[in-house]
Amino acid sequence: xxxxxxxxxxxxxxxxxxxxxxxxxxxxxxxxxxxxxxxxxxxxxxxxxxxxxxxxxxxxxxxxxxxxxxxxxxxxxxxxxxxxxxxxxxxxxxxxxxxxxxxxxxxxxxxxxxxxxxxxxxxxxxxxxxxxxxxxxxxxxxxxxxxxxxxxxxxxxxxxxxxxxxxxxxxxxxxxxxxxxxxxxxxxxxxxxxxxxxxxxxxxxxxxxxxxxxxxxxxxxxxxxxxxxxxxxxxxxxxxxxxxxxxxxxxxxxxxxxxxxxxxxxxxxxxxxxxxxxxxxxxxxxxxxxxxxxxxxxxxxxxxxxxxxxxxxxxxxxxxxxxxxxxxxxxxxxxxxxxxxxxxxxxxxxxxxxxxxxxxxxxxxxxxxxxxxxxxxxxxxxxxxxxxxxxxxxxxxxxxxxxxxxxxxxxxxxxxxxxxxxxxxxxxxxxxxxxxxxxxxxxxxxxxxxxxxxxxxxxxxxxxxxxxxxxxxxxxxxxxxxxxxxxxxxxxxxxxxxxxxxxxxxxxxxxxxxxxxxxxx
Numbered sequence: 001x002x003x004x005x006x007x008x009x010x011x012x013x014x015x016x017x018x019x020x021x022x023x024x025x026x027x028x029x030x031x032x033x034x035x036x037x038x039x040x041x042x043x044x045x046x047x048x049x050x051x052x053x054x055x056x057x058x059x060x061x062x063x064x065x066x067x068x069x070x071x072x073x074x075x076x077x078x079x080x081x082x083x084x085x086x087x088x089x090x091x092x093x094x095x096x097x098x099x100x101x102x103x104x105x106x107x108x109x110x111x112x113x114x115x116x117x118x119x120x121x122x123x124x125x126x127x128x129x130x131x132x133x134x135x136x137x138x139x140x141x142x143x144x145x146x147x148x149x150x151x152x153x154x155x156x157x158x159x160x161x162x163x164x165x166x167x168x169x170x171x172x173x174x175x176x177x178x179x180x181x182x183x184x185x186x187x188x189x190x191x192x193x194x195x196x197x198x199x200x201x202x203x204x205x206x207x208x209x210x211x212x213x214x215x216x217x218x219x220x221x222x223x224x225x226x227x228x229x230x231x232x233x234x235x236x237x238x239x240x241x242x243x244x245x246x247x248x249x250x251x252x253x254x255x256x257x258x259x260x261x262x263x264x265x266x267x268x269x270x271x272x273x274x275x276x277x278x279x280x281x282x283x284x285x286x287x288x289x290x291x292x293x294x295x296x297x298x299x300x301x302x303x304x305x306x307x308x309x310x311x312x313x314x315x316x317x318x319x320x321x322x323x324x325x326x327x328x329x330x331x332x333x334x335x336x337x338x339x340x341x342x343x344x345x346x347x348x349x350x351x352x353x354x355x356x357x358x359x360x361x362x363x364x365x366x367x368x369x370x371x372x373x374x375x376x377x378x379x380x381x382x383x384x385x386x387x388x389x390x391x392x393x394x395x396x397x398x399x400x401x402x403x404x405x406x407x408x409x410x411x412x413x414x415x416x417x418x419x420x421x422x423x424x425x426x427x428x429x430x431x432x433x434x435x436x437x438x439x440x441x442x443x444x445x446x447x448x449x450x451x452x453x454x455x456x457x458x459x460x461x462x463x464x465x466x467x468x469x470x471x472x473x474x475x476x477x478x479x480x481x482x483x484x485x486x487x488x489x490x491x492x493x494x495x496x497x498x499x500x501x502x503x504x505x506x507x508x509x510x511x512x513x514x515x516x517x518x519x520x521x
Contacts, residue, residue, distance in 0.1 A: 001035075001036045001037050001038075001344075001349070001350045001351075001352065001439060001442065001443075002036065002037065002038045002039070002040050002087065002349065002350070002351050002352070003031050003034065003036040003038070003039050003040070003351075003352050003353075003354065004039075004040045004042065004313075004316060004317070004351055004352065004353045004354060005024055005031075005039050005040065005041050005042065005354055006019075006042045006317045006353075006354060006389055007019050007020065007021065007024060007041060007042060007043075007044050007053075007066055008052060008053075008065075008389065008409060009354070009389050009390060009391045009392060009403075009409075009410065010023060010024050010027065010354060010391075010392055011023030011024060011026055011027045011392065011394065011403060012391075012403055012404035012405075012406065012408070013026060015404060015405040015406040016065075016404075016406055017404050017406040017407045017408045017409050018065050018066075018404075018409050019066075019391070019403070019404075020065065020066045020067050020071075021044060021062065021066050021067040021068075021071040021072055021074075021075050022067055022071055022075075024041070024075055025071075025074060025075045025078050027392075027394065028075075028078055028079060028082055028084065029082070030421060031082075031084065032082040032083065032084055033436070034352075034357060034435065034436055034439055035436060035439040035440055035443055036084070036352065036439065037084070037085060038084055038085035038086065038087055038186065038187070038251070039079060039084055039085075039086055039087065040087040040088070040089070040189055040351070041086065041087070041088050041089065042089055042317060043056065043088075043089045043091065044062055044063060044066040044067075044072070044088075045057075045058060045059060045060075045061065045062065045063060046058035046061045046062070046063045047063050047096055047098075048096055048098050048158070049063075049065070050096070050156055050158045050159070050373065051155065051156055051158075051159060051373065052371070052372075052389075053089075054089075054091055054155075054159075054191060055094075055095070055096035055097075055098075055156065055158055055159050056091050056095050056096055056099065057095070057096040057098040057099045057100075058099070058100075059090075059173075059176040059179070060176060060179045060180075069183075072183070073183065073184075076183065076184050076185065077184075080184070085186035085187065085251070086184075086185050086186050086187075087185070087186060087187040087188060087189055087251060087253070088180060088185050088187075088188060088189070089188070089189050089191055090173075090176065090177070090180075090188045090189070090190050090191065091191045091192070092162065092164065092173050092190060092191075092193070092196055093154070093161060093162060093164070093191070093192045093193065093195040093196040094153070094154065094155065094159045094160060094161045094162055094192075094195070095159070095160065095162060096158060096159065097157075097158045097159070097160055098158075101113050101116050101117075101172070102116075102117060102160050104116075105117045105119075106144050106146055106147060106151070107146060107147075108146065108147060109147055109149075115163055115166055116162065116163055116166060116168065116169050117151055117152070117160050117161060117162060117163055118151060118152035118160075118161045118162075118163050118198055119147060119149045119150065119151055119152075120141065120149060120150050120151075120152065120202055121149055121150075122143075122148075122149070122150060128141035128150050129141060129150055129202045130202050130203065130204045130205075130226075131204045131205060131222070132152070132154075132204075132205060132222075132226070132227040133205075133217075133218045133219045133221070133222060134153060134154060134155060134156075134157075134218075134219060135154055135155050135217070135219050135374075136155050136156055136373060136374050136377060137217060137218060137219075137374075137377045137378070138218065140152055140153055140154055140227065141153070142157045142160075152198065152227075154192075154195045154227060154228070155192075156373060161195070161198065162196070163198075164196045164197050164233075164236060165197055165198075165200060165230075165232065170236055170239060174239060174240065174243050177240060177243050177244070178243060181243070181244070181246075181247045181250065186249070186250065186251060187244075187250050187251030187252055187253070187276075188244075188250075188251075188252050188253075189252075189253045189254075189255060189279065190240075190252065190253070190254050190255060190275070191255050192255060192257065193233065193254045193255055193256060193268065194228050194229045194233065194256050194257065194258060194261070194264050195227075195228045196230075196233055196236065197228075197230035197232055197233050197236070198226065198227055198228070198230060199225075199226035199227070199230065201226075202226070203225075203226045204226070205222040205223055205224055205225055205226055205227060206222070206223050206225065207221060207222060207223070208220070208221060208222055208223045216378060216381040217378065224258065228258070229258070229264055233264075233267075233268070234267050234268060234270075234274060237254075237268055237273075237274045237275055238273050238274065240252070240275070241272075241273050241274055241275065251276050251277075252275040252276045252277075253275065253276060253277045253278065253279050253311055253349070254268045254269065254275050254277075254278045254279060255278075255279045256268065256278055256279070256281075257281060261278075261280075261281065262300050264278075265278035265280070265310070266278075266307065266308075269307075269308035270306055270307070270308070271306050274308075275308075276308065277308050277309055277310060277311045277348070277349050278308070278310060278311060279311045279313065279351070280297065280310050280311055280312055280313070280348075281319075282296075282297040282312075283297065283312065283313065283314050283322070284313060284314070284315070284316060284318070284319040285319055286325065286326075287325060287326075288325070288326055288328075289322070289326040289339070289342075289480050290461075290480060291458065291460075291461065291462065291463035291480060294342075294346075294463055295455055295463075297312075298310075298346065298347065298453060298455075299455075301347070301348065303347075303452060309347070309348045309349055310347075310348040310349070311348055311349040311350075311351060312343065312346050312348050312349070312350055312351065313343075313350075313351035313352075313353065314339055314343050314353075314356070315353040315356050315388065316351070316353045316388070317353070317385065317388055317389055318385055318388070319385075319388060320362045320387060320388055321353075321355075321356070321360060321361055321362040321387070321388050322339055322356075323335050323336055323339070323359065323360070323361045323362070324361045324362035324387075325362075326339065327361075327515075328482065330482055330514070330515055331515070332359060332361055333359055333429075333430075333431055334501070334502050334515045334516070335359075335515050336356075336359030336431045337359075337431060337434045337501035337502065338478065338480075338501055338502060338515045338516060338517055340356070340357075340431070340434065340435050340438050341434075341438050341478070341499065341501055341517050341519065342463075342478050342480075342517065344438045344439065344441070344442045344448070345442075345448060345465075345467065345474075345476045345519060346453075347451070347452070347453040347467070350442075352435075353388075354392055355392055355393075355416075356435075357431065357432055357435040357436075358393070358416075358419045358420075358421060358424060358431055358432055359419060359431035359432075360393075360416055360419060361413075361415060362387040362388060363386075363387045363388075363390040363410075363411075363412075363413035363415075363416060364387065364413055365384075365386045365387050365390065365410060365411060365413075366411075367379055367380075369386075369410065369411050370384065370386050371386055371409065371410060372384050372385045372386045372389070386410055389410060390408075390410045390411065390412060390413060390416065391403035391404065391408045391409075391410065391412055391416075392421075393412065393416045393417050393419060393420040393421065394420055394421050394422065395420055395421075395422045396417060396418065396420040396422060396423040400412050401416065401417040401420050402420065402422075419431075434501065437499055438499060441498055441499050441519065445467075445472060445474065445498075446469045446470060446472055447467040447468055447469045447472040447473060447474045448467055448474065449469075450469045451467040451468045451469030451472070451474075452467070452468055452469070453465050453466070453467055454466050454468070456490070456491065457490075458477075458488075458491060459485055459486070459487075459488070460481070460485075461479060461480055461481030461483070461485060461514075462477065462478070462479055462480075462481075462485055462487070462491065462512065463476075463477070463478045463480055464476065464477045464478075464491050472521070473521070474498070474519055474520070474521055475493065475494070475495070475519070475520045475521070476517070476518075476519050477491055477493075477512065477517055477518055477520075478516075478517035479502075479512040479513065479514055479515065479516050479517060480515070481514055481515075482514040482515060483514050484511055484512065484513045484514055485511070485512050485514075486510060486511060486512075487510055487511065487512050492510060493518060493520035494520070495520050495521045496520060496521050497518050497519070497520045498518075498519045498520060498521055499518065499519050500516070500517065500518035500519070501516055501517060501518075502514075502515055502516025502517065503516050503517075503518055504516075
C-alpha cells in the first residue's frame with residue numbers, strides 16, 4: 001500500500017508557506033503509524049513551477065523551494081529506517097521550457113539537441129502542423145521564431161514535448177533513472193506516460209462523437225490517435241525495465257490517462273519486461289460510486305497469465321476528493337470510512353492520498369486564491385485541482401492547522417482544520433483510527449493482499465464479493481447507496497465480522513444501512 005505525498009502541501013518547515021522535504025521528514029512518523037508500505041512523492045525537482053513541478057528544469061536536483069539533495073538523502077534514510085519505501089515521480093513526456101535541453105534545441109535546426117523535442121513546420125498559411133489540442137486548452141503547438149517552427153506541448157506552452165522516439169533522449173532519461181536509483185529510491189511513478197511518443201507523420205486527430213453535451217475542453221473534441229499512445233512506447237519501457245532490474249526490488253507504476261486506457265495499461269505492464277503496474281483512473285474522475293463501476297473496472301483485470309496487478313486510487317492531487325464527489329450530502333465521516341474499507345478490499349496495489357485517512361472533503365478555494373492553471377482557465381466549469389491540494393491539517397489549535405507558521409500557498413479550509421490529525425488521534429470513532437484498522441486488516445490478510453476476487457449477485461446499490469487465498473476466504477459487502485437495504489440470506493455474515501462501518505447492530509444481520517459495509521470471514 002502506497003501513501004501519496006504532495007510536497008507543497010504536506011508540511012512547511014521554514015515558514016515560507018510551501019511544504020518542503022524537511023517538513024515531510026518531520027511527519028513521516030504519521031505515515032509509518034498508518035501501516036502503509038511506501039510513500040510516493042510528487043515532483044520536488046528544479047522547476048519554474050508553472051505546473052507546480054511537473055515542468056522539470058533539472059531532473060537531477062531539488063528545487064530550492066523544497067530543500068536540497070542533502071535534505072532528500074536524509075528523508076530517504078529516515079523513510080527506510082521507518083520501514084517505508086520511497087517512490088518518486090518521473091516526467092518523461094515533457095520538460096520545462098527552462099530546461100537546458102530545450103534552450104539548446106530551440107536555438108536552430110542543426111544543434112546537437114535539435115531533434116530532442118517535437119518540432120513541426122507550419123502549413124503554407126502559417127498555421128500549426130496539425131489539429132492537435134492541448135489538455136489545458138487551445139492548440140498544442142507554439143511558434144518559435146528562432147527555428148521558424150512550432151514545438152509540441154500537450155499541456156502548458158511552457159512544457160515542450162520530448163521526442164522520446166530519439167534514442168539519445170531515451171539514453172538521457174535512463175541516465176536520470178540511474179541517478180535516482182543510485183541514491184537509493186525504491187521506484188518510480190511515470191507521469192503522463194502515454195504522451196511520451198507521438199505520430200512522426202503528425203497526422204490530424206479525427207473528431208470524436210461526444211453526443212448531446214458539448215465538452216468543456218477543446219481537447220475532448222478529438223479522438224487522440226496520433227498525439228499520444230504510440231505503439232512503440234512499450235519498447236522504451238523495455239529499456240527502463242532493463243535498468244531497474246539492475247537494482248533489487250524496484251517498483252514502477254505507469255500513469256495512463258484517457259477515455260480508454262485499459263489496452264495501454266496492459267501493454268505497459270505485460271510480462272516481466274515492462275512496468276510493475278499501471279495507475280488506474282476509473283475511480284478518480286467518477287461522479288458517483290456504484291457497484292456497476294467497481295465491477296466494470298475490476299473485471300478488466302481478471303488475473304490472466306502474464307497480466308500485472310492493477311493499481312487503484314479514489315483521490316489524488318489531480319482529482320476532486322472522493323467524499324465530495326460521491327457522498328452527495330451524506331454524513332462525510334460515514335462516507336469516508338465506507339470508501340476506505342472498500343478501497344482497501346480491492347484486488348491490486350492501493351494508493352492513499354494525503355488527507356484521505358482524515359476524511360478530508362474537497363476544499364473550497366475562492367477564484368482569487370486559485371493557483372492551478374487548469375482551474376483558472378476553465379473556471380467555473382470544473383472544480384479544478386487546487387481543492388485537492390490544500391495544506392494538510394496537523395494541529396487543530398495551531399496556526400494554519402500546524403502546516404506552516406507563515407501564510408500557506410493555498411488557503412486552509414476551516415472544515416479541514418476541524419479534522420486535524422491531532423484532534424482525531426485520541427478519538428476511537430475518528431476516520432483516522434478507522435483507516436489504521438482497515439490498513440492493519442489488509443496487512444494481516446493474505447486474501448486481501450494476494451487473493452482472487454469473485455463478485456456475488458446482490459440487490460441494487462449493494463456490492464458483494466469474496467477475496468480468497470490459500471485457506472483464507474473473506475466476504476466483503478458494501479451498501480454504496482444512501483438508503484437501508486435488505487440483505488438476502490446469501491449475503492448475511494456467517495462468520496466473524498473482521499471490520500465494519502455504519503452497521504447498526506440493532507437492525508440485525510438482515511439489514512444494511514446506507515453507506516455501510518463489512519468484511520467477514
